[in-house]
Amino acid sequence: MPELPEAETIARDLRRRIAGRRIAGVDVRHRDVLAPGLSPATLDAGLRGRALTEVGRRGKNVVLHFGASDDARILVVNLGMTGRLVASAARRAGELGHIAVRFRFEDGEALLFDDVRRFGRLDLYDAAGWGARRAELGLEPLDDAFTAARLHALTRASRTPIRNLLLDQRKVAGVGNIYANEALYRAGIRPRRAARSLTRAEAARLCDALRAVLRDAIRARGTTLRDYRDGGGEAGGFEPLLEAYGRNGAACPRCGATIKRVVVTNRSAFYCPGCQR
């Protein structure tokens, strides 16, 4: 669920709904969602009195900037598998059943972090710390710097299955299992192919397919299989548009062959044996 398109949708929603508000306090109900070394007291002290100045995204992370840029605190939210970030005024906020952290604003609004499985992580940085951390993440697939040549350079250097390379956040940031499989489907490449076996032309097709599927998913406000919700607590609309992920046994929309599910390094992969090589 929460991959690049979902994080992007949430960031846009929160920018519109709660940007500009000032934090009155932070209540931590499940401290295991805080990064190691981040205490509830440190989180509260770092954000209290600061205003939410900007909401962005890096990879799958929603990035909330608080306070003036020369002395900012940066809250970085990785949603894990089941994390949600929902404004409390949202119509469906009452449906949240596993709120782990509540960020209260001075005007009575709040931002809720809800996470059934608690695989999500919240971390707090200053500008320098976040600069170092964000540099460890790989290329942004929707940036101009993500080109066929750059992707081909990455694939040539790796023996791992191409599906796994796409999941490596240090190489390409923001792609998870759903969109990795969808991009490979669109590009006509099997998930188990060794990354280094991709031709220049295949890398170019994969580059285009990845950008296209991520853009399409953002337009549809993300994929909800079960848990994902946007910043207003609503489900995304891309699930019916998935062509390969989760569709084993169904007919390939392109060639009519039967979509297969295989396990690649302990995680499901889906492909069409008829039109993926």
Add this chain to the structure above:
DNA sequence: AACGCGCCCTGTCCGC
């Protein structure tokens, strides 16, 4: 040192 594996945790579904 790139890569695969096991684990973190809860909920749901499926087969018996």
Add this chain to the structure above:
DNA sequence: TGCGGACAGGGCGCGT
């Protein structure tokens, strides 16, 4: 109806 096992979108630490 109950129960055990498999499985789920992610990421980290570890061993090789």
